[in-house]
Amino acid sequence: MTTAQSPTPERIAADRAHCDIDISTERFWRQPFAAREEAFAALRARPGITWHAPLDVPFPHEEKGFWAVTRHADIAHVSTHHDLFCSGQGIGLGPIPVEFEQMMSFFLAMDPPEHTTYRRIIGAAFTPKQVRKVDEVIAANARDIVDAVVGAGEFDFVERVAALLPMHTVSDMVGVPRSERDAVTEAAGSIIGADLDTSEEAITRMFENIQYLHSMGADLAEHRRKHPADDLMTSIVQAEVDGQRLTNEQIGAFMILLSTAGNDTTKQTSAHVIKALADHPDQKAWLTEDFDGRIKQSIEEFVRYATPVMDFARHATRDTVIGDQPIAQGEKVAIFYCSGNRDETVFAEPDRFDLTRWPNPHQGFGGGGIHYCLGHFVAKIQLRCLFSELLTKLPDLEVGEPVYLSSNFVNGITSLPVRA
Structure with missing residues (x-):
C-alpha cells in the first residue's frame, strides 16, 4: 500500500494553468503603455491574483512562472511584509543570471539583517551637510544644462536635458x-535603458x-580612502554602523545602482x-502660477504618472496568501507599480495627469516597507531644480512626439524632439 503525498510547489506550479491575459511575451511589452494598461486594468478587475508564464530569456532556467500583483493594496501588502516576501532570491521580473543580479542590485536584492546594515551605512553617509551640498550641486547643474539649450532650436x-542632470549629479x-x-553615462544607459534585446x-x-561601472566605483572608493575630501564618496567610505564599513567591492556594486536606478528613474520622469505639461497646458499654467508653493505636490503626480520603474519581484519565504490566493513557498511574486499607480479604486481618473491630485x-518609489527608495529625496530635488529652470527659461518650449523604449522594467523614452 502506498501513501499519497502532497504535491510539491514545483509540481503545483507546473500543473497550474497560465492566465489567458498574457503579460509575459516580448510582444506585450513592445505595446504602448496605454495598451498594456488595458491588460493590467483587466487583471485588477478579476478576483484574486493571476499566474503567468516566465518571460522568455536566451539561457536555461528553472522558473515555472510568477504571480502578477496588480492592485495597489496587494502591492503594498507584499512590499511591507519582507518576512513573507523576500528579495534575496531575485528581484527581476524575468529570469536573470545570478552574477548579473548580484552585481547590479546591491542591497535591493538583500534581506534583513544584511539589508538593514548596508542601508544604514549608506544612509549614514547622507549627513545634513552632504544633503545641502547635493542640493547646491543639482541646482547648479540644472541651471547650466538649461542655459545650454536656451535658443538652441531643435x-x-x-x-540634452533629461539624461544629463541625473548623470551629472551622480558623477559630482x-x-x-x-x-x-x-x-x-553611456554604460549606465545601456544597462537599464536597453531595448528588449x-x-x-x-x-x-x-x-x-x-x-x-563596478570597477569605476571600487577605484573611486580606494582613491578616497587614501585621499579623503569633503565629498559624498569620502562620507560613503568612512560611514560606519556597528563597527562595519563598506568594502571597495560593495561600493562598486553601489556605483552600479547609483548609475542605473539613480539615473534612469529621474531621466525618464523628466x-x-x-x-x-505640453499636452496639458492647464496643468502647466497651474504649476507656473505658484511654482514654489505647488511643486512639492506636483512632483508626487510627476512620479505617479511616469512610474519610471514598472515592476520588481519577490519570492515567498513560506506558504502564505495574497487575498484569498494561496502562494507556495519559493514562488515568484511580481509587483507591478505601473498597475498600482493606475488603480481606479485609489486614484480618481487614474489616466489623467492632474497636478492638483491630493492625497x-x-x-513610484516602491510600495512601502524596507525597500522604499533610499534616493527619493535626491530625485525630488532634481525634479524641482530642473523644472524650475525649464518653466522659467523655456516657458514656450515646443514638444514633439516621443520614441518610447521597449522594456519590461523601465517606462522609458529614448528620444523626444523639442524646439526652444
Whole structure:
C-alpha cells in the first residue's frame, strides 16, 4: 500500500494553468503603455491574483512562472511584509543570471539583517551637510544644462536635458572624473535603458558595462580612502554602523545602482513630464502660477504618472496568501507599480495627469516597507531644480512626439524632439 503525498510547489506550479491575459511575451511589452494598461486594468478587475508564464530569456532556467500583483493594496501588502516576501532570491521580473543580479542590485536584492546594515551605512553617509551640498550641486547643474539649450532650436530633450542632470549629479556626488563621464553615462544607459534585446551580443555588452561601472566605483572608493575630501564618496567610505564599513567591492556594486536606478528613474520622469505639461497646458499654467508653493505636490503626480520603474519581484519565504490566493513557498511574486499607480479604486481618473491630485499615495518609489527608495529625496530635488529652470527659461518650449523604449522594467523614452 502506498501513501499519497502532497504535491510539491514545483509540481503545483507546473500543473497550474497560465492566465489567458498574457503579460509575459516580448510582444506585450513592445505595446504602448496605454495598451498594456488595458491588460493590467483587466487583471485588477478579476478576483484574486493571476499566474503567468516566465518571460522568455536566451539561457536555461528553472522558473515555472510568477504571480502578477496588480492592485495597489496587494502591492503594498507584499512590499511591507519582507518576512513573507523576500528579495534575496531575485528581484527581476524575468529570469536573470545570478552574477548579473548580484552585481547590479546591491542591497535591493538583500534581506534583513544584511539589508538593514548596508542601508544604514549608506544612509549614514547622507549627513545634513552632504544633503545641502547635493542640493547646491543639482541646482547648479540644472541651471547650466538649461542655459545650454536656451535658443538652441531643435534638439533631443532626452539627450540634452533629461539624461544629463541625473548623470551629472551622480558623477559630482561620487567624484567621477570629467574624462570618464561620457563613458559612465553611456554604460549606465545601456544597462537599464536597453531595448528588449536578449541576444548573446547584447548580454555580453551589458555585462561589460556592469563590470566597467563596478570597477569605476571600487577605484573611486580606494582613491578616497587614501585621499579623503569633503565629498559624498569620502562620507560613503568612512560611514560606519556597528563597527562595519563598506568594502571597495560593495561600493562598486553601489556605483552600479547609483548609475542605473539613480539615473534612469529621474531621466525618464523628466521626459514624461515635459511631454505631459505640453499636452496639458492647464496643468502647466497651474504649476507656473505658484511654482514654489505647488511643486512639492506636483512632483508626487510627476512620479505617479511616469512610474519610471514598472515592476520588481519577490519570492515567498513560506506558504502564505495574497487575498484569498494561496502562494507556495519559493514562488515568484511580481509587483507591478505601473498597475498600482493606475488603480481606479485609489486614484480618481487614474489616466489623467492632474497636478492638483491630493492625497497621492503613489508607488513610484516602491510600495512601502524596507525597500522604499533610499534616493527619493535626491530625485525630488532634481525634479524641482530642473523644472524650475525649464518653466522659467523655456516657458514656450515646443514638444514633439516621443520614441518610447521597449522594456519590461523601465517606462522609458529614448528620444523626444523639442524646439526652444
